[in-house]
Amino acid sequence: MTLSTAARHDRLNHMTDLTILTLTEARDGLRAKAFSATELAKAHIAAVEDARLLNAYVLETPEIALKQAAASDAKLAKGEGGALEGLPLGIKDLYCTAGTRTTACSNILGNFVPTYESTVTGQLWRDGAVMLGKLNNDEFAMGSSNETSCFGNVINPWRREGSNMDVGSAGIEGTYLVPGGSSGGSSSAVAANLCLAATATDTGGSIRQPAAFTGTVGIKPTYGRCSRWGIVAFASSLDQAGPIGKSVRDCAVMLRSMSGHDPKDTTSVDIAVPDYEKAIGRSVRGMKIGIPKEYRIVGMPAEIEKLWQDGINWLKAAGAEIVNISLPHTKYALPAYYIVAPAEASSNLARYDGVRYGLREQGRDIADMYEKTRAAGFGREVKRRIMIGTYVLSAGYYDAYYLRAQKVRTLIKKDFEDIFAAGVHAILTPATPSAAFGIGEKGSADPVEMYLNDIFTVTVNMAGLPGIAVPAGRDRQGLPLALQLIGRPFDEETLFALSEVIEQAAGRFPIPSRWWA
């Protein structure tokens, strides 16, 4: 090895190391001038290039990242800059980015290039963030494993212990694991250090379940906390934006930039956004934490039971009071969701007709053109959900299905309201019924098998509440498992304070090896 090559390797190692920093560590490093935003961006760009096997990014934008990083360096040199100045992020491909292709990972959007920026991403750039590219997701965010994307499956950087699949097909003992969904590109990229944090969206668990599957932290804030404007719509009464990050603190910093009132979204709430980072380290002494008996499902693995008990013990040790509670309509949340969400999706996705943007297939008349375009452009999962939504909204079935589901939703929300009115500050549950599973292992015969992944997360969307997933343990295969905390409306601060207690006790869950590079 020549000296110059050795020097280059040293430099590469140094730059690669920057990717293992958390978002807030990198922020502090930039402010201390330990490295530049350009160095930070270059390290991440190299990491992204080396990790194409994971398929986390559907579009890399290194030229945008370097341009933004240079602008950040100029600001930082003058002692200026926003809350996210110079910090490289990944953006879920559901967020419209002006001048950068946005597809929702569906063929029907094809090469759609928005002429406008989503409110949330606009706020990230306002605060100085750097865009590394667009992240994979389930098509139109419909899925729990990132197996429905038109760009193909995303691979979880976590592997079952003893797995040797990095040595190629000859050595495969297991199969690659899913990163969860629908924000599977976001969770995979954050876990694999391919960005410091990522945007995500959550309609039934699409932030919290992928975070749980990858040892990362993900928060779905209260409905109305973040603007939905410019985010491709799935089910408008359930969709919320939120971050996936490497630590609780990182998520607090991200959420503050992402939140806030937007006149362009009538459901965004006009209340002040707290400095969530200040909630980190806040005492949880005297807080009442509810443990809902309905989440102790039949056949729950012993390791999930233990994880839950660990969480109870940690919060108790920090001074919280544990109370047993009942949320009697819990089991009806998932079936009600699978009426409400497809119904809203069938309406939202009516806009993809081959006229204004995206794919068009020629037909003998306009109706034929619509039908052929939508048949060619939508994937199987999306078609099925549009069909179910169309059916439950159709004449003669609306009352039996949609109206009944919306009444059940009222009851689900009331369960939570009663508990909070009784003085409970937050609710602790497991985030998922299992750790990450293998690609192709679930849902091929019966779609309901896949849907059951969201059994602990979907209630939160139905009630519009904030929920956070924080890694807290491992299963017997060595894979990360997470706890979920559910809070009162607009009390994300309490969730950050409680999650920090769990993170301090359980530690963070950095990826054990960069086996793909």
Add this chain to the structure above:
Amino acid sequence: MSVDAATVKRVAHLARIALPEGDVAKMQAEINAMLGFVEQLNEVNVDGVEPMTSVMPMAMKKRADVVNDGEIAAQIVKNAPQSEDDYFMVPKVVE
């Protein structure tokens, strides 16, 4: 409740999704699995329960009825599969 093949075809047409004959049976089975799953909602007593219309209680925001946007026709047709003179082009609708 379950759907028959004719209902699946009717719903596909309502949803404007061409469904080849060979795909009907599989779609029918999947929809029926879903309908079977949601059947348990019939156990819930919803008498006197208001259906949810807004998950977070809030008054609908209003703004002044004024033009505050526009003159961006070129942007609007920019992604159209076919356009001409700032119009979207579609197959002939009226004979």
